[in-house]
Amino acid sequence: MGLEEHIRLDEKAGDYGDGREELDADEVGKDREVLPDLRRALPLRGRTLGLLGPDSSLRTALYRFLIYPWTEPVILLLIIANAIILTIQGARTLTVENAPSSVKGYFHTWEDYALFALFVVFTLEAFARICVSGLILDPEVPLSSVFTSFTTAPDPASVSMGAPTLERNPSTASASQGLRRSATLTEKLSRLASNIARPFMLAHSSSSFPSRATTIALDPATAGLPSLPLIGPPTSTSANRPRADTTKSLAPMLEKADAIHAALRGPRAPPFLANILRSEQPADQLSLPFKLSVRIAHSVTSRNVPYLRHSWSRIDALAVLSFWAAFAFAVAGIEHGTYHIGVFRALSVLRTARLLAITSGTTTIMRSLKTARPLLQSVALFVLFAIAVFSIIGIQAFNGSFRRSCYLQPTLGEVEQQLGQGCGGYIDPLTLNATAYIPRTGGQGTLKGYVCPLGQVCREEGEPQAGLESFDTVYASALQVFIISSANGWSPLMYKMIDAEYFVSCFFFIVCIVVLNFWLLNLFVAVITNTFSAIREETHKSAFGAAPLQAVVDESEEGWSTDGRHVPRHNIVAEVYDHIRWCWVALALASLALQATYSASMSATHAEILSKGQLGLTIAFDFEILVRVVACLPDWRAFFWKGTNVLDLMLAVGSSIVQTPGVRDSGWGKWLVGFELVRFYRVILEIPRMKPLLLSVFGNMYGLANMTLFLLLINYISALVATQMLRGDLSSGKAMNFGQIYTSFLAIYQAVFSSENWTTVLYDTGSAEAPLGQTALTVLFFVAWFFLANFIVLQMFIAVINENFKVAEESKRSQQADFYLQMQQQRDGHSATWLRRLNPYRWLRPSPKAVVVENLAGNLVLPMQKALVQDYGVAEQRYPGAQGSRGAGRGAGHMTSKSLNALQQLFIGDTGSNDVPLANLRSHRKDPTVPHDPADEETERHLELLAAINNEATVEEDLNDAFYERRARKADFIRNHPTYDKTLWIFSQKSALRRRCQAVVRPAGGERIFGRAPSPAAHTIFQFVLLLTVIGGIVTEIIATPIYRQNYYITNGLMRGSWFDVSESVFGLLLVVEFAIKVIADGFAFTPNAYVRSIWNILDFIIMCGLLVNLTTGLVFIGSVSRFTRSLKALRALRLITLIEKMRSTFEDLLISGASRIIDAAMLAILYMIPYAVWGLTIFAGRTNLCNDSSAAGIGQCVGEFPSNAASFSDGTVFGFPVPRAWDNPSPSTTFSFDTFRSSLLILFEIVSLEGWIDVMNVVTAIAGPDQAPQTNASQENAIFFMIYNLLGAVVILTLFVSIIIGNFSTKTGSALLTQPQREWIDLQKLIKRQRPSKRPKVRPVWPFRAWCYDRAVFKHGWWSRTMTVLFTLHVIALMTQTYWRLNLLDQIRSNFFLLVTVLYCIDTSVRFYGLGYRSFKANGWNVFDTIIAPGSLITTVSVSIGAQGNVIDQLQKLFLVSIAFKLVQRMNNLNKLFKTAVASLPVIMSLLTLWFILFMFFAILFVEVFSFTKWHSGETRNQNYTSIGTALVMLAFMSSGEGWNQYMHDYAIMYPRCTPGLSPYQETDCGSAAWAFTLFIAWNLLSMYIFVNMFTGVVVDNFSYVFQMTGGSRDVTRQQMRAFKKVWAEHANQRTGYLERQRFAAFFHQLSGIFEVRIYPKEWHYGNIVAACKETDASEAGWQNARIVEGINLRKLTTAVGQIDFAEIRRRRNLYSRLYHEAIITHEQGKGISFTNMLMLLAHHKLIDDKEALVLKDLLVRTRTNDLVTDLVNLDRVRSLLRTITERRRFLAAVELRRRESLAATVPEIVVDDFPSTPPATQDITSTNRNSVNMSPFGDQDHSGPFDRWDAHASLSGSPRSSRLQRMRRTSDISVMSADLGVRHTREISPFRDTIFGDDPQDVLATMQNSSWGAMMKEAEESDSEEEGR
Secondary structure: OOOHHHHHOOOOHHHHHHOOOOOOOOHHHHHHHOOOOOOOOOOOOEEEOOOOOOOOOHHHHHEEEOOOOHHHHHHHHHHHHHHHHHHHHHHHOOOOOOOOOHHHHHOOHHHHHHHHHHHHEEEHHHHHHHHHOOOOOOOOOOOOOHOOOOOOOOHHHHHOOOOOOOOOOOOOOOOOOOOOEEEEEEHHHHHHHHHHHHHHOOOOOOOOOOEEEEOOOHHHOOOOOEEEEOOOOOOOOOOEEEOOHHHHHOOOOOOOHHHHHOOOOOOOOOOOOHHHHOOOOOOOOOOOHHHHHHHHHHHHOOOOOHHHEEEEEEHHHHHHHHHHHHHHHHOOOEEEEEEEEHHHHHHHHHHHHHHHOOOHHHHHHHHHHHHHHHHHHHHOOOOOOHHHHHHHHHHHHHHHHHEEEEOOOOOOOOOEOOOOOOOOOEEEEOEEEOOOOOOOOOOOOOOOOOOOOOOOEEEOOOOOOOHOOOOOHHHHHHHHHHHHOOOHHHHHHHHHHHHOOOOHHHHHHHHHHHHHHHHHOOOHHHHHHHHHOOOOHHHHHHOOOOOOOOOOOOOOOOEEEEOOOOOOOHHHHHHHHHHHHHHHHHHHHHHHHHHHHHOOOOOOOHHHHHHHHHHHHHHHHHHHHHHHHHHHHOOOHHHOOOOOHHHHHHHHHHHHHHOOOOOEEEOOHHHOOHHHHHHHHHHHHHHHHHHHHHHHHOOHHHHHHHHHHHHHHHHHHHHHHHHHHHHOOOOOOOOOOOOOOOHHHHHOOOOOOHOOOOHHHHHHHHHHHOOOOOOOHHHHHHHHHHHHHHHOOOOOHHHHHHHHHOOOHHHHHHHHHHHHHHHHHHEEEEEEEEHHHHOOOHHOOOOOOOOHHHHOOOHHHHHHHHHHHHHOOOOOOOOOOOOOOOOOOOOOOHHHHHHHEEEEHHHHOOOOOOOOOHHHOOOOOOOOOOOOHHHHHHHHHHHHHHHHHHOOOHHHHHHHHHHHHHHHHHHHHHHOOHHOOOOOOOOOOOOOOOOOHHOOOOOOOOOOOOOOOOOOHHHHHHHHHHHHHHHHHHHHHHOHHHHHHHHHHHHOOOOOOOHHHHHHHHHHHHHHHHHHHHHHHOOOOOOOOOHOOHHHHHHHHHHHHHHHHHHHHHOOOOOOOOOHHHHHHHHHHHHHHHHHHHHHHHHHHHHOOHHHHHHHHHHHHHHHHHHHHHHHHHHHHHOEEEEEEOOOEEOOOOEEEEEEEEEEOOOOOEEEEEEEEOEOOOOOOOOOOOOOOOHHHHHHHHHHOOOOHHHHHHHHHHOOOOOEEEOOOOOOHHHHHHHHHHHHHHHHHHHHHHHHHHHHHHHHHOOHHHOOOHHHHHHHHHHHHOOOOOOOOOOOOOHHHHHHHHHHHOOOOOOHHHHHHHHHHHHHHHHHHHOOOHHHHHHHHHHHHHHHHHHHHHHHHHHHHHHHHHHHOOOOOHHHHHHHHHHHHHHHHHHHHHHOOOOHHHHHHHHHHHHHHHHHHHHHHHHHHHHHHHHHHHHHHHHHHHHHHHHHHHHHHHHHHHHOOOOOOOOOOOOOOOOOOOHHHHHHHHHOOOOOHHHHHHHOOOOOOOOOOOOOOOOOOOOOHHHHHHHHHHHHHHHHHHHHHHHHHHHHHHOOOOOOOOOOHHOOHHHHHHHHHHHHHHHHOOOOOOOOOOOHHHHHHHHHHHOOOOOOOOOOOOHHHHHHHHHHOOOHHHHHHHHEOOEEEEHHHHHHHHHHHHHHHHHHHHHHHHHHHHHHHHHEOOOOOOOHHHHHHHHHHOOOOOOOHHHOOOHHHHHHHHHHHHHHHHHHHHHHHHHHHHHHHHHHHHHHHHHHHHHHHOOOOOOOOOOOOOOOOOOOOOOOOOOOOOOOOOOOOOOOOOOOOOOOOOOOOOOOOOOOOOOOOOOHHHHOOHHHOOOOOOOOOOOOOOOOOOOOHHHHHHHHHOOEEEEEEEHHHHHHHHHHHHH
């Protein structure tokens, strides 16, 4: 099954214009004869509009018109004309200042007449299509069927007309019909819906409407393209299904006429452009625009697809109807009257949406999006549900909070002024006490949040931002939650809420952004990347273009090259150029460096040097082009075969134009300097590590170009929509006023794709449209568009770049093998570290003290080494993973032991190995405490026998030998250098102090060869003490901030011995003690387990040294410590990483392992910014300055002073003060300029994070001229620079980081090299491990009431469960109806409903609890949730209803009521599955969050210690500062999303004269520090925003298994299948242990059904079913057949039924059952059985996957050996069964012969010759058991005289043959003796599946066995049998 069958969108009528069911070609050939295609002769069918038949002249004429070759191209040209006219119309600026207040009529400009004419044509086109194909009904469906479909009667077609027969159906289907009960209400509603929908279905396959489309050959001009899908006989597979719309095109991506490239294409190789713009056609032609759309439109018309059943037609219909609605409103004068109705004009723009199909590349992108649409819809539903939950929480907690604001009270009779400061109280002017705010309804609220100072009052009034910024209603709350999830504009909301409520309110916002943005919204990235990757692997084509995947860049060459290059002949110029090529690379670097010296204040001489230098460099590069052309002679066309030649030629031409007199100094000449700067790419390619990364980013240039074009097109269309809806409604003072198409394009790009300040656009438009009545539509437009574009379309860039990091599917297995071999070699070998190279003992002469083993015999060396190691007292933990196993069972039940184990796991992790030693499969360890089972003893004897025959067990011994040998070599080195193992050259291994120290700490660099092993208890306790000390040190720093210490010294005076000094001293002393213990235990440097051998010890040492420096200086210089010394306090937080094992592993996996690639990405990003910085420097240097007085026209007027308004009132009153004018750099949010290369590079680095770039762009677009004041949108063309940089810079760089981090995750986890079946198996394992056995009672309760309760709990889809689901849904809706405004009636109704819901919820919980019982009920986590939430919600609701007051009870009630909403996650399958998929990544996310929090704490302490005393500037407030750890953590939190980090960076770089400096570095100052600010803020930005935030994306993508769970084995594991499995498990498993015991295996396997069915005979072939089917109930009907009826059984039917049994299938099923049974026998735990998860895994191996395809190499090798063992056991069981059969057969024949002789004894004696072969009977010595021993056969005590079944590993339930790609060399030890002897006539391949040699002929089996090693056993059995007969 391919990808399309699993995750591709169902090709229904609404999407493809064809709702027909598809049949396979084979089925069509079997079932019916393929009829000829009559479509050409009879193009029309049925009736359209109820009156136009196939013979209608009007319909025929319109049909011919529509299929005329020029009709569709003309229509597409009209659509392009529509877009052009709309663009011209929107080019004129129209704002609220120059827009008329009221407009009546439609025709005002020539564009209106043109649009009217166009839509008349579009309307006629739509009418023609409706007449030809119908509106919505299929032409063959009569209109009367619509009115006769309102019935609940079943569909007659669905009623079975044939008599019931015995058929071979799956056993999950019901075989018996029986009596039917009357239809339920649900069934009636389902029938009614089906009957109503039936007339709207398109016709199914028929002679005139076949089931499939075929392809016919077109004219030769189109032979290079895929054939047009027309109706005909079925010839294609499901993978090539045609579609009626353009989003499922099977055509190539691009095609171009040959004449275009005639001058470039040589006879031997295609040109570079033809290779870049490639298609899937051999000719590499480029497709003409819209050619694909034209052909598909003809196909749709020829197939008579109804107009509204096609995607594009529905969009066209909406556009046409919207235009005529807008026309009617305009004529009536109500479109732009008191209220504006611009939505219909906006919707009419959708006619231009067909521009998205301009190329086959963009068409493929839409097809890929449509492929991912089902998953995207599911994820969107899940995300919207989470948004709804957070919205409800917001209503409950924060309604009315944003209404509170401080009001400045009048003092001189002026009006009251609203200050916009959120608050929760004010200072009462009479009492001077803090007083609660004044509610809108009067009275007094609760004191909280910010308290307005004296002279102000806190009052609750209207909503800010025209009601858009509030939590008062569900839609307003949802808008705020959506803004938070966008991670842009959420920090102002958070700080406003902190001011209005409490500081803890920030947790709502932080949790919201972590859950929604960092976690759930990354599911969109996971869906897109995984789905597009699956499309790529399935189709072997890019999901961003149908061109085949091929490397555009050949890394072995200088640049891009093509296949089939002509190798030029010998050319001396080419040889010379190869030697001097580096000179031009140096010149490219010199050119950039020269231009980087440009500045706004450079001298004329400097400018002249720049001009002459660039002219000389341009001439040099022009000369290089000539040299390269000459180097290609005589075949000059070869010059164009290399991409670098074409690119450099273009750059040389552009640079020469720039140097033309008059061009360089012009305005556009500065823009053309970019041609000179692009040459810097040659420098980047020369950097070794940058070249492959750059080629990886831009390697998929075809897909990147398609995606960029698609992005620009969709942005352009949305800009047209916004222009039509908002044009003329905003003020010209707004930069993004939608007054023209250009500003609309920028605003849409800003609001959607960059998300920067998109809330500003939202609030501006929403506020402007509030009086015009379009606020709701405007907000809905921006939110929906943001959701689509930012969360989906923009994430596709990640998928584009991620394609380049993917490994080819066909090479993954070979790379897996290479990776496995490398890991094995690394484990066996030792890399020479720097410490080993510096070890002086390597050069010292050894002085041994014991016997030298080198002179011993080779076979005695290793045993001697083992003995030597043991004599030296090596610890008992010999093999990795063995440590910690001793004494694990002692005291396991005591709380102390459990606590120690938990702490030990915290500090050192899980010491046990997850790998099961293979010896456990050979022989189970006998536990004396468990009673012995005879069956287990029998199994042990069988395994011992096989182990004696097979030599594979020696592999484990070889591993042990290698392990001991490595340790012995280390022991020899230590013995030869005795002082090497003396720590500090003092303490030997016999030192008591050293041994005590060794018991406390773990060694570095592996286990100790000599010495004492660490004590689990002592080590754990010591680590716990360290952990408490570190936490204490952090708490000390949280309290004793610099400001606290300053106030402490002010209050108590400068003194040593303060409590925080004592705490610091104790902390530092303990770290020193730890260091001393580790050094005494294992040494510092040159010892076997030296301290510095561990990277974590090195980090601990650095932390200790830093803290000691801080402690020492703090005690010496009391109260006067430098910033650097104080910053060392932050190191204490890093000790949490080195102490906790999970943090160490997470830090290593996420940061250290991928650090090199992250550094490479950062380096590439910096190199990428450099030419842009020079380009911006050249264009904007000295042109961005402005005056702080907005009234100044330029620098000439920016002198003197001007009055600054500190406060202004609505009545005109102004409070101001004089301020000196200054002409300086702009500072809208961050201070910046382009005056120097340094400042230009800095601002580009800042805006690459998408923070502040809108402010910079607004400044640049407002440039009016040199030394002139800025004017809004005066230079709009300057925005092109930022759009190019943002699109190709910020988007590419940010997505590069995401792609690299995703790659790091996939590489670390191994998923990068996994094939699709292997990914499916891993995801299936995740699904299996999430399952838990159902703890239902074994039997249904007998008592009626409890039985009724049991049924309610068990039936998941019964009426009770559905009722509760509806009730919970209504509960969520009721929660959403809560608002700020209180209506007593509605509040009472809502309260009563909540009470009803909670009562019913408690009843439901009680019913399920009583029905299931305590044990079964508590086993489900949701039931535990119900136990807490149901009574809690009831108690709190009743308490509030009876009048209980208090904030606590109110908040608890809200919490419980909101928690009930999560019940929908449990009850809705889509939400439940996505919830489980999201939760699957929760453990890794929690580890990542914990590590991130530690780094948060580290940087928070850094910022607090460095910037506590810094003066506040533009962005700091009482909550936004670094004076305390709490405020610092919140600041770091919102800066992690990129919010305002650069503004605060410049604020904390404040220097004199804007601050007061200290007299010395040790004295406090309120100045900042540019060095510290730039270092810390940039470091946090890189670490947090670029790395950690993207790590969430990597975690979610790597753990997202939803895509692959819809393919492979997971697709079949539905909730119904799992419930059926759990039900069978509950019946047979031990309720006490939860294990399935050995004696229950057969019964358990017999009852499995569905995908887990393993019974030998299907249910329909069971004895009872066959007898029931063959029984004759009425003898009279049998008549003449009475002679064939025996005991009511019709033997003729019985013969027919038995003849239908597929005996080959039965043998295969028997073989599968045998292997499954034996594997369960050898893998179950002795005395317990097999667990639920292990049984599911076992069934998955046998039923759901192909081991050879699904397992990675390591698991495959283990699985191979397991299968070998199972094969041997099956063969052994068959031999035993065969021998018993032979023995019984001989006895039976002997008894028959004895009776025959006795009967003939009275007659004439005869000589009887025994012609039967002498067959040996069974013997007791084969398996060391007697005949009465327990039977190992899975078939019980049955005697099987049938043939032996050969187990075919390549056979599966589907019967599909498979092949193995894994090959390895055969060894004698790899094949058992039994298998080798029996397989003389067969060649076996070493694979996971080992075939037996048993054929179908018992005589052949017997002959083979007699020639094998079993022959002696058979002979012995025969002799034993003869002896018994003789007795």
